[in-house]
Amino acid sequence: QVQPVESGGDFAQAGGSLTLSCVPSRGMFGPVGMAWYRQGLGKERELVARIANTGATNYADSVKGRFTISRPSGANTVFLQMNSLKPEDTAVYFCNRAPGTSYFFTWGQGTQVTVSS
Numbered sequence: 001q002v003q004p005v006e007s008g009g010d011f012a013q014a015g016g017s018l019t020l021s022c023v024p025s026r027g028m029f030g031p032v033g034m035a036w037y038r039q040g041l042g043k044e045r046e047l048v049a050r051i052a053n054t055g056a057t058n059y060a061d062s063v064k065g066r067f068t069i070s071r072p073s074g075a076n077t078v079f080l081q082m083n084s085l086k087p088e089d090t091a092v093y094f095c096n097r098a099p100g101t102s103y104f105f106t107w108g109q110g111t112q113v114t115v116s117s
Contacts, residue, residue: 009111020080022095033098036080038091050098085115
């Protein structure tokens with residue numbers, strides 16, 4: 001079964017940038033919408049950004065204008081470019097199928113992003 005493998009998380013200062021990557025543990029994600037989610041300590045997992053198979057994107061209000069989700073054509077990787085980072089962006093970031101698709105992949109380990117003020 002496909003499981004997303006996230007990477008790229010790190011420590012960053014407020015105002016800095018990070019780029020997260022997500023690849024499948026095996027095979028391909030397939031022609032489905034994908035998304036990035038995050039879960040802060042003691043908080044529920046929330047949707048950060050999504051990209052449809054058409055390439056259309058949507059973002060949570062909290063990251064709009066700062067984060068960019070992409071999935072280059074022909075590439076089996078989903079990226080999240082994060083700019084102007086804020087301490088409130090600190091969380092474990094996960095990728096998976098977008099909400100509304102028929103099922104989720106088994107969740108991966110995620111990648112930790114920590115932003116200091």
